[in-house]
Amino acid sequence: MIRYSISYKNPLTHLIDIEISISNIKDSFIELQLPAWRPGRYELQNYAANIKQVKALGANGQPLSYSKISRNRWKIENQQNQEIKFQYKYYAYQMDAGGCWLDEEQLYLNFICCLMYLPERINEACTVQLSLPDDYIVACGLPKKEHLLSAKNFYQLADSPMIASASLSHLEFDCRNTPFHIWIQGENLLDPDKIINDFKKFTALQIDTMGDFPEKEYHYLFQFLPYRHYHGVEHRNSTVITLGPAEFVAENGYEDLIGISSHELFHAWNIIKIRPAEMMPYDFTKENYFTTGYVAEGFTTYYGDLFLVRSGVISKEEYFSELNTTFKKHFGHFGNYNLSLAESSQDLWVDGYVAGIPDRKVSIYAKGSIVALLLDLEIREKTKHDKSLDDLMRLLWNEFGKKEKGYLHQDIVSATEKITGSEMKDFFEECISGHTDMKIRLVKALKTVGCLLQEKYSESTLERAYGFRCSVRNNKLLIEAIAQQSPAEKALSKDDEILTINGHSISGDINNFISLENELLLTVKRWGQMLSVSLVKDRTENYFTDYTITPNPNANILEKGNMERWLLQ
Numbered sequence: 152m153i154r155y156s157i158s159y160k161n162p163l164t165h166l167i168d169i170e171i172s173i174s175n176i177k178d179s180f181i182e183l184q185l186p187a188w189r190p191g192r193y194e195l196q197n198y199a200a201n202i203k204q205v206k207a208l209g210a211n212g213q214p215l216s217y218s219k220i221s222r223n224r225w226k227i228e229n230q231q232n233q234e235i236k237f238q239y240k241y242y243a244y245q246m247d248a249g250g251c252w253l254d255e256e257q258l259y260l261n262f263i264c265c266l267m268y269l270p271e272r273i274n275e276a277c278t279v280q281l282s283l284p285d286d287y288i289v290a291c292g293l294p295k296k297e298h299l300l301s302a303k304n305f306y307q308l309a310d311s312p313m314i315a316s317a318s319l320s321h322l323e324f325d326c327r328n329t330p331f332h333i334w335i336q337g338e339n340l341l342d343p344d345k346i347i348n349d350f351k352k353f354t355a356l357q358i359d360t361m362g363d364f365p366e367k368e369y370h371y372l373f374q375f376l377p378y379r380h381y382h383g384v385e386h387r388n389s390t391v392i393t394l395g396p397a398e399f400v401a402e403n404g405y406e407d408l409i410g411i412s413s414h415e416l417f418h419a420w421n422i423i424k425i426r427p428a429e430m431m432p433y434d435f436t437k438e439n440y441f442t443t444g445y446v447a448e449g450f451t452t453y454y455g456d457l458f459l460v461r462s463g464v465i466s467k468e469e470y471f472s473e474l475n476t477t478f479k480k481h482f483g484h485f486g487n488y489n490l491s492l493a494e495s496s497q498d499l500w501v502d503g504y505v506a507g508i509p510d511r512k513v514s515i516y517a518k519g520s521i522v523a524l525l526l527d528l529e530i531r532e533k534t535k536h537d538k539s540l541d542d543l544m545r546l547l548w549n550e551f552g553k554k555e556k557g558y559l560h561q562d563i564v565s566a567t568e569k570i571t572g573s574e575m576k577d578f579f580e581e582c583i584s585g586h587t588d589m590k591i592r593l594v595k596a597l598k599t600v601g602c603l604l605q606e607k608y609s610e611s612t613l614e615r616a617y618g619f620r621c622s623v624r625n626n627k628l629l630i631e632a633i634a635q636q637s638p639a640e641k642a643l644s645k646d647d648e649i650l651t652i653n654g655h656s657i658s659g660d661i662n663n664f665i666s667l668e669n670e671l672l673l674t675v676k677r678w679g680q681m682l683s684v685s686l687v688k689d690r691t692e693n694y695f696t697d698y699t700i701t702p703n704p705n706a707n708i709l710e711k712g713n714m715e716r717w718l719l720q
Contacts, residue, residue, distance in 0.1 A: 428557030449519015
């Protein structure tokens with residue numbers, strides 16, 4: 152058994168003391184690995200940058216020689232010791248859903264960030280002894296006895312975050328014979344009856360849709376922060392969600408709260424259990440490349456909101472508003488023409504979570520969600536609404552998730568063809584492997600459920616006629632995005648600062664005095680240089696077009712009935 156001990160002296164230093172005790176050692180050396188990434192965030196991390204004051208000790212406390220042999224791997228020389236202790240300090244000062252945090256009010260840890268493991272003994276049972284104030288309560292999905300946590304292996308430990316605090320608030324409810332816990336750290340202004348009622352609704356529908364729940368219990372770990380924040384990470388039988396500020400969460404941000412909670416809960420099936428073959432099991436030492444991010448994140452994003460409208464937690468109008476937000480994210484850039492959905496999934500490990508260079512890729516969340524919508528409607532159309540994407544997810548759960556068998560892209564294609572009884576190659580080639588924006592297919596699919604995809608030209612003259620979008624940063628009007636083959640592309644650069652337009656200094660709504668102009672003379676600052684730039688309006692193009700979904704007022708009875716089956720079944 153591998154034993155971890157975690158303590159701290161002064162919480163204001165944000166330093167935790169970690170000791171790893173490893174027994175039954177027979178080799179002349181061992182190598183300890185700190186994970187290079189964490190599930191739910193498919194990019195390499197640099198957790199080792201938070202480690203200092205490393206020590207290696209033998210059974211009698213004598214110092215042992217050690218060396219750091221890579222960014223996140225340590226080699227300890229053994230002098231015939233059957234037990235070795237490895238000690239270090241970890242700086243816990245990252246407050247988001249995937250980080251670690253220590254202050255005078257709480258200890259919050261994602262163990263995958265801070266605990267090392269023996270690769271050859273990764274499946275060995277382990278314990279974590281927490282040295283905490285007596286009044287601290289521990290919220291965690293692991294079995295616990297007071298402040299001692301137990302895991303059957305490092306995989307379970309790494310997928311079980313914890314919050315320890317004296318100020319945790321706790322709600323719980325049962326759903327389909329499974330206990331669900333809601334832990335909240337921070338100011339809690341939520342109506343407990345409302346949150347339990349809403350969570351019960353979408354939880355019951357998710358379990359009923361999938362057939363059963365993968366775990367014996369489930370824990371929501373909420374961090375309500377005093378500043379604006381939004382982040383969530385899925386885990387084996389829990390999720391960490393960081394939101395703020397508390398007033399916003401309780402009022403205008405309540406839809407964010409239930410939306411991200413529904414999304415993370417569905418991950419309990421999709422990615423935690425129904426997992427790509429490339430991640431069976433996780434390899435924490437390097438990138439785990441996979442092309443099926445459209446299933447892992449796209450399908451989950453689609454279902455997160457769909458379960459809310461189906462269960463009655465949000466209205467149809469609110470659901471369409473969420474879809475329109477997704478459409479705006481997808482159609483608002485031009486990455487479709489460069490990387491496909493499959494290629495963008497592979498490239499998560501390159502720049503999946505930062506803006507990257509303009510229009511290089513698509514979002515596996517936004518485009519993946521639209522693909523899920525299309526596939527759902529395609530299955531329904533081919534089977535006269537006898538089958539849906541629900542049937543595909545249940546098949547993946549029963550044939551892959553429950554059997555702990557990883558899937559490949561071709562398995563998704565084959566499963567879809569089995570459900571529809573139709574050849575689906577063209578769909579996957581266009582939507583997953585292709586470089587199109589799917590508008591034609593989307594218009595056709597939405598019509599079958601009594602909806603329209605409406606084209607809406609940008610209200611901004613700069614965007615619509617000249618092809619560039621601006622944003623205000625640090626009180627400066629900067630160019631944020633440029634449409635391909637637009638007048639702006641020939642003369643402007645990203646991050647140019649606009650100082651004047653046609654001799655007018657920038658203030659207020661700049662569209663007010665240029666809407667009728669056919670030509671613009673801009674004064675911009677580019678890398679410290681003042682430049683004059685001329686743009687001629689393109690009368691034949693409309694750039695930065697938005698697309699929105701609305702009910703079709705002329706839908707026939709069949710199409711209206713199909714909408715009811717889609718959203719209210």
